[in-house]
Amino acid sequence: MTQPSKQYVLIAVANLNRAATFRSIAADALRWEVVLVRDGSEAVAEMERRGVPALLVLDLSLPRIDGFSVVRQLRHQPGGARTRVIAVAAHASLRTAARDLAATLDISSILPLDVDRAAFKEAVAAAESTIAQDGARAEKAPETPLGTFRVPPGADLDEVVDRASVDVRHRFRLPLSVGYLKAGERENLTLHVSMSEPDMATPSGGLAEWDFLRQVAASNEPLVIPDVENHPVFSRLFIGGARPARGFAAVPLATASSQARGAVCVLDTKPLTLDASDLDALAAFGRQVGQEIDRIYAELHEQNILTDPTTEDVQALQHMASTDPLTGLANRRGGEKHIANEISRAKRERRPLSCILLDIDRFKQVNDTYGHQAGDQVLRDLSTLVRGTVRAYDILVRWGGEEFLLVLPGVDLDAARILADRIRRAVEALDTAGTGPLTISAGVAAFDTDYDFAATLRTADRRLYQAKAAGRNRVI
Numbered sequence: 001m002t003q004p005s006k007q008y009v010l011i012a013v014a015n016l017n018r019a020a021t022f023r024s025i026a027a028d029a030l031r032w033e034v035v036l037v038r039d040g041s042e043a044v045a046e047m048e049r050r051g052v053p054a055l056l057v058l059d060l061s062l063p064r065i066d067g068f069s070v071v072r073q074l075r076h077q078p079g080g081a082r083t084r085v086i087a088v089a090a091h092a093s094l095r096t097a098a099r100d101l102a103a104t105l106d107i108s109s110i111l112p113l114d115v116d117r118a119a120f121k122e123a124v125a126a127a128e129s130t131i132a133q134d135g136a137r138a139e140k141a142p143e144t145p146l147g148t149f150r151v152p153p154g155a156d157l158d159e160v161v162d163r164a165s166v167d168v169r170h171r172f173r174l175p176l177s178v179g180y181l182k183a184g185e186r187e188n189l190t191l192h193v194s195m196s197e198p199d200m201a202t203p204s205g206g207l208a209e210w211d212f213l214r215q216v217a218a219s220n221e222p223l224v225i226p227d228v229e230n231h232p233v234f235s236r237l238f239i240g241g242a243r244p245a246r247g248f249a250a251v252p253l254a255t256a257s258s259q260a261r262g263a264v265c266v267l268d269t270k271p272l273t274l275d276a277s278d279l280d281a282l283a284a285f286g287r288q289v290g291q292e293i294d295r296i297y298a299e300l301h302e303q304n305i306l307t308d309p310t311t312e313d314v315q316a317l318q319h320m321a322s323t324d325p326l327t328g329l330a331n332r333r334g335g336e337k338h339i340a341n342e343i344s345r346a347k348r349e350r351r352p353l354s355c356i357l358l359d360i361d362r363f364k365q366v367n368d369t370y371g372h373q374a375g376d377q378v379l380r381d382l383s384t385l386v387r388g389t390v391r392a393y394d395i396l397v398r399w400g401g402e403e404f405l406l407v408l409p410g411v412d413l414d415a416a417r418i419l420a421d422r423i424r425r426a427v428e429a430l431d432t433a434g435t436g437p438l439t440i441s442a443g444v445a446a447f448d449t450d451y452d453f454a455a456t457l458r459t460a461d462r463r464l465y466q467a468k469a470a471g472r473n474r475v476i
Helices: 016-030 040-050 067-075 092-105 117-140 157-172 206-219 276-302 311-322 332-349 363-370 372-389 413-428 453-469
Strands: 008-012 033-037 055-059 084-089 109-112 176-183 186-193 223-225 247-252 260-268 353-360 395-400 403-409 440-446
Touching (some): 040 055, 092 109, 157 260, 157 276, 157 332, 353 372, 413 440, 440 453
Antiparallel strands (some): 353 403, 395 403
């Protein structure tokens, strides 16, 4: 297949014998120029000099700059989102870490360094097929890198903004995203941090720390600060943590409705490198999210929920706003209200209180392989299973995406771990109707004597991350 002459393959592998093998296979299979480097610094320099490659093959263990950092730098370069990546590693721990970060870094294949020729050739062919499909789509219908943003029927306004902030973080491959929505007098803020950046600092003062998002939403104009260091306005916004945010870009969620205003923001731990075309795409994404908000308002008007509401209408609207339409569970907004009540009760009665944060392993593969309808059914099946496993008064929340939160009144840490493992084993035995075996990972934490929900959730989230890094399908 004829490709533009600027396309090339970059192989960054220190082992000369393996590099030569990979080079020979890639050259025969692709007929593109193949460039060979032996350390991460050379790989980055080559991409800066020639532009991003069509295919990057790299060892995750490289001198000077490690393979993970090379891929992160690739994804921040113009056009870097389109590069296919084949990662190789001699050590199982590095391959496990790569699988955990595959969705975030968009790694196509993860192979042992001593992979046989046939398996490597198959990975190269799969990458070539994806590159060809991307090229055909680009020629047929050029569009923004973010594609089209849509939420499923029945989604509420909070879910729109929550999904938007998850989507924009993954698509721009940045470690933190924030969504802000003001509907009537109610304000909501949702933050999403990449599991690859667990130490990233985020403002802890609530909406007051994010007042600039209010300004972006009200003015309907974007705000871009490539580097907050020494900035006269924003230099003290992100000052804590091991990895403070350095740059950000925020765009409004352009809505026709005067009842809702919002914004979405992406942030990086180093100066932001988004170029003008990236910012155009981010602004276009904000307009798409705004259109979804307008669509939901139109549906509510058609149901007469927002015009001359009766008591029943108000109750129906409140239920919609606090319930996940896909699973029927409480969503984050509704769950936080129930959790606050339970914390107050536990404080008064000095009773133990624990939580379990669980996440479906490799859920992206289910969606990619079987489609989003199959993924939605898996979420419903898991919700039904967990709801049937816990007590009627335990709080079960769809916390976001494929993540669920359980809050367990009167349950100490040991009992919570036993329950989490019982759920794990039940999920492992679940009949998923053709989508393959399903597993979950879980992090368990007990509330301390101060009953600090945010601190307890951070502990559970950290343990969930540890369970994923340890190989998934386990409870920590």
